[in-house]
Amino acid sequence: MQTATTSVPIPRESAEGRAFTQAPRTAASYAFRRFMRQKLAVAGLVIVVVLVIAGFGAPILAPGHYAEANLMEANQFPSRQHWMGTDTIGHDFLSRVMYGTRTSLMVGFAAVAVACLIGIPLGMFAGLRGGYADFAVMRLVEVMTAFPGLLFAIFLMTVLGAGVGNIILVIGITSWVTICRLMRAQLLMLREQEYVAAARAMGAGEFTIAVRHLLPNAIAPAIVAITLAIPTAIFAEAGLSFLGIGINEPTPSLGKMVADSAAYIRVFWHLGLFPTLAIALIMLGFSFVGDGLRDALDPRQT
Amino acid sequence: MTKTHPDNAAALHLDRRTLLMAAAAGSSLVGMSMGLPQGIAAATAQTPAPLPADAAAPEQQVWRVASDPTSATLLNFYEQVYERPDIADLFSDPLVRLSKNFEIIPGAATEWSGSQDGKTWTFTLDNTLMWSDGNPVTARDWIATFRYAAAPDHAWDFAWFWSGDIVNFTEAFDGSVPPDQIGVRQGANEFELVFETVNPAPYLPSKMLYSAPLSAAALEATGPLYSNEPATAVSAGPFILEEWVRDQYLIYRRNEAYTGKQQIPMQRIIVKFAAPSTFFTLYEAGETDYMENPAPAELQLVESDPELSQQVYQGVGDFRVDYLFFDINTAPFDNLQVRQAFSHAIDRDAIKAQILGNLGNPSYGFLASGFPAANQEGLAGIQNFDPAAAKQLLTEAGYPNGEGFPDLELWLRAPIPIEQTVAGAMGAMLKEHLNINVSLGARDEATFTDAMNAKPTQILFGYVSYGMDYLDPSNMLGLWVSGGRHPYASPEFDKMVADANVFLGAPEERIAMYQEAERILVTDVPAVFVYYRTPIQLIKPYAKGDALAPDNNGIAAIHWPGFNTGSTVPEGLYIGSDAPADRA
Numbered sequence: 001m002q003t004a005t006t007s008v009p010i011p012r013e014s015a016e017g018r019a020f021t022q023a024p025r026t027a028a029s030y031a032f033r034r035f036m037r038q039k040l041a042v043a044g045l046v047i048v049v050v051l052v053i054a055g056f057g058a059p060i061l062a063p064g065h066y067a068e069a070n071l072m073e074a075n076q077f078p079s080r081q082h083w084m085g086t087d088t089i090g091h092d093f094l095s096r097v098m099y100g101t102r103t104s105l106m107v108g109f110a111a112v113a114v115a116c117l118i119g120i121p122l123g124m125f126a127g128l129r130g131g132y133a134d135f136a137v138m139r140l141v142e143v144m145t146a147f148p149g150l151l152f153a154i155f156l157m158t159v160l161g162a163g164v165g166n167i168i169l170v171i172g173i174t175s176w177v178t179i180c181r182l183m184r185a186q187l188l189m190l191r192e193q194e195y196v197a198a199a200r201a202m203g204a205g206e207f208t209i210a211v212r213h214l215l216p217n218a219i220a221p222a223i224v225a226i227t228l229a230i231p232t233a234i235f236a237e238a239g240l241s242f243l244g245i246g247i248n249e250p251t252p253s254l255g256k257m258v259a260d261s262a263a264y265i266r267v268f269w270h271l272g273l274f275p276t277l278a279i280a281l282i283m284l285g286f287s288f289v290g291d292g293l294r295d296a297l298d299p300r301q302t
Numbered sequence: 303m304t305k306t307h308p309d310n311a312a313a314l315h316l317d318r319r320t321l322l323m324a325a326a327a328g329s330s331l332v333g334m335s336m337g338l339p340q341g342i343a344a345a346t347a348q349t350p351a352p353l354p355a356d357a358a359a360p361e362q363q364v365w366r367v368a369s370d371p372t373s374a375t376l377l378n379f380y381e382q383v384y385e386r387p388d389i390a391d392l393f394s395d396p397l398v399r400l401s402k403n404f405e406i407i408p409g410a411a412t413e414w415s416g417s418q419d420g421k422t423w424t425f426t427l428d429n430t431l432m433w434s435d436g437n438p439v440t441a442r443d444w445i446a447t448f449r450y451a452a453a454p455d456h457a458w459d460f461a462w463f464w465s466g467d468i469v470n471f472t473e474a475f476d477g478s479v480p481p482d483q484i485g486v487r488q489g490a491n492e493f494e495l496v497f498e499t500v501n502p503a504p505y506l507p508s509k510m511l512y513s514a515p516l517s518a519a520a521l522e523a524t525g526p527l528y529s530n531e532p533a534t535a536v537s538a539g540p541f542i543l544e545e546w547v548r549d550q551y552l553i554y555r556r557n558e559a560y561t562g563k564q565q566i567p568m569q570r571i572i573v574k575f576a577a578p579s580t581f582f583t584l585y586e587a588g589e590t591d592y593m594e595n596p597a598p599a600e601l602q603l604v605e606s607d608p609e610l611s612q613q614v615y616q617g618v619g620d621f622r623v624d625y626l627f628f629d630i631n632t633a634p635f636d637n638l639q640v641r642q643a644f645s646h647a648i649d650r651d652a653i654k655a656q657i658l659g660n661l662g663n664p665s666y667g668f669l670a671s672g673f674p675a676a677n678q679e680g681l682a683g684i685q686n687f688d689p690a691a692a693k694q695l696l697t698e699a700g701y702p703n704g705e706g707f708p709d710l711e712l713w714l715r716a717p718i719p720i721e722q723t724v725a726g727a728m729g730a731m732l733k734e735h736l737n738i739n740v741s742l743g744a745r746d747e748a749t750f751t752d753a754m755n756a757k758p759t760q761i762l763f764g765y766v767s768y769g770m771d772y773l774d775p776s777n778m779l780g781l782w783v784s785g786g787r788h789p790y791a792s793p794e795f796d797k798m799v800a801d802a803n804v805f806l807g808a809p810e811e812r813i814a815m816y817q818e819a820e821r822i823l824v825t826d827v828p829a830v831f832v833y834y835r836t837p838i839q840l841i842k843p844y845a846k847g848d849a850l851a852p853d854n855n856g857i858a859a860i861h862w863p864g865f866n867t868g869s870t871v872p873e874g875l876y877i878g879s880d881a882p883a884d885r886a
Contacts, residue, residue: 067739069730071649074656075599088598088657089726162743248711249726249742250733262579263597263719 041292047285055102114172119179127187186218420502446518617859620769670834704737790828844881849874
């Protein structure tokens with residue numbers, strides 16, 4: 001049997017022609033366009049990028065190392081030599097704020113990574129398996145929810161001791177619940193989809209279905225949750241350090257810098273102002289980005 | 303029985319017997335001159351102290367201070383000395399008290415005496431003292447208290463204070479003999495208390511500043527924490543617990559059943575719990591009447607304010623010295639050169655100039671200027687700031703430019719802002735001059751103290767302070783005797799201190815022995831002595847009384863030990879009529 005095909009030539013310069021020759025838009029590109037249309041989200045992204053450059057680039061960009069101090073230059077107000085002044089020991093305060101930002105970002109990213117490592121597999125396991133597995137995971141979630149997060153973190157820090165590694169671990173351990181519940185809810189919905197039944201019919205194992213089919217479809221809301229969890233983790237670090245059980249001096253922590261400024265702020269206002277501003281900007285930047293992502297990745301707007 | 307006022311000791315012919323009594327600072331003469339009861343007298347309940355003409359009404363006689371809640375878990379001295387509120391020890395009188403000129407004067411004991419060999423000390427108790435439950439205060443209370451203190455099961459953190467002095471106290475604390483075998487017993491009657499010491503202890507009466515008893519009856523009926531709840535509180539002191547809302551406030555009210563000597567104007571004491579960084583704000587807002595140790599920046603504010611600057615008092619406090627200490631039995635601090643290198647890397651003058659200001663002075667030894675046997679100038683060349691020598695010593699110790707030296711955590715005990723700042727500065731100096739990384743690890747009082755006192759110690763490198771418990775070099779230097787607070791153990795030092803403690807010759811010879819002991823200590827560098835405090839107090843202008851008048855040395859401040867029954871401060875302080883009416 002011969003099939004005749006006819007084609008109608010389309011002028012290359014026509015609007016239809018351009019549309020036809022361009023690659024079709026992906027969901028990501030739609031999301032990107034929607035994200036970029038939100039001014040606050042873009043502003044947040046700019047803030048985050050600047051903070052990431054300032055923080056992680058501190059070893060190159062900062063005027064000095066965070067531990068370098070000249071006691072004879074202590075308690076100086078902002079000047080050309082020290083843009084943010086110096087602290088009570090003679091550290092260049094701009095350097096301390098930049099390195100402190102690095103610490104905060106590092107803790108924020110790493111703690112959320114720990115939370116994801118715990119929360120995503122557990123949530124997927126519960127959602128996919130259901131039954132006793134779901135029951136067990138949800139009871140664990142309820143137990144975790146019953147503990148006030150900050151108190152539990154203080155308890156763990158007291159047991160484990162201060163330090164960047166421990167604070168990352170502690171914040172991660174106390175913040176996986178949200179991501180876990182989110183992933184469980186996604187999986188409960190997605191596991192009934194036809195493409196899952198199709199994959200199963202084709203002999204795919206449960207692990208394959210979870211990782212190759214369900215995870216990519218469930219990850220969008222998780223990304224939003226993760227983005228919003230980063231400032232929460234950073235704030236938790238600031239809080240713990242403010243209470244004196246977070247990160248040891250001389251490693252700079254914005255929360256600890258704010259706490260230490262309390263006794264001096266009436267005279268040396270800069271000691272409280274700049275780390276507070278840095279914390280506020282970090283919180284603001286990530287919150288704007290998170291909100292923007294939530295709107296951009298909302299499937300109802302696709 | 304010989305009784306001698308301490309001020310007269312140097313002027314007397316010093317035979318063995320006289321000197322024992324003189325060094326003991328016994329003062330029945332003082333007692334008699336004060337018209338104290340010498341025989342059994344009927345107990346009469348406390349009558350309100352007659353207030354001066356410029357005093358506020360009795361209901362306004364309230365003393366308000368702030369205290370760190372993390373250091374206020376119990377009121378019991380015999381449970382945890384280092385975890386009590388800033389005002390405590392109001393529930394019974396110690397055997398002796400301190401005047402504002404640091405003279406030992408009678409407290410619950412009207413007189414005392416020592417045996418010929420200086421090893422048996424007898425205290426005659428004020429037989430008018432009564433507990434608020436109606437029981438008389440007798441030798442039985444002290445015996446029960448000291449046995450409880452020596453009992454090993456509750457691991458009293460101040461037990462070291464009596465170890466080596468009272469017979470069998472160390473052994474009881476170790477569990478090798480029962481607590482009822484310690485050398486504290488009743489004398490001829492229930493109002494006579496006898497202490498037996500291991501060695502001649504001419505300083506023993508001075509140490510009795512820390513002898514306020516628990517009620518034996520309450521101890522037996524309720525247990526050692528009886529004074530922590532108003533319902534079970536019993537007091538033989540001028541105040542009793544009224545209310546304690548943990549982490550918020552603590553109120554003591556006048557103990558109407560008090561029959562002691564002190565005539566105290568204050569009707570109530572309010573302790574407000576708050577973070578130390580807020581103490582100044584509370585004081586400035588009129589929420590408290592007193593604060594001490596303002597941060598340097600706060601002091602700047604005070605000194606530049608015409609009103610606040612009139613509220614500044616400066617004293618000697620308890621001759622407190624801040625120091626870095628090492629576990630000298632553990633590498634790298636088992637190496638003398640390493641310790642010497644650390645001592646030469648600390649620029650005390652810079653700390654004074656940039657951080658302390660009027661709050662302290664550089665210290666090159668453990669005895670602050672003004673303390674008996676202090677020798678700051680003579681010791682200044684041993685632990686002086688010399689970065690070149692520090693580097694050289696560290697190189698000779700095997701760590702050229704700090705290479706191979708482990709990173710250190712400097713333990714801090716619940717640091718107030720100035721301690722945190724000084725510690726940070728010292729960490730930066732060690733980095734700058736020795737290329738050694740030092741992080742600061744703040745711990746709460748109990749964790750730090752337990753770790754420090756543990757045998758072997760659990761702190762490799764720490765920063766802490768110590769102030770006197772009584773005005774004698776045997777106290778301060780006794781801290782460094784083998785088995786004391788730190789792991790330092792020098793037979794030479796121990797012998798010198800022990801010999802000086804029981805020395806009965808000329809006082810200046812005894813002083814010289816302590817100075818030699820201190821030289822050994824400073825040379826061995828179990829610690830780097832950084833500065834001694836010259837504490838600043840802020841006191842509201844409406845607080846008045848003899849406690850704020852200059853002492854014999856012209857120093858006007860609330861003198862150590864502050865507002866408690868071991869001091870004359872409570873008697874010498876009242877609220878003037880110019881105080882604001884609403885002082886809750």
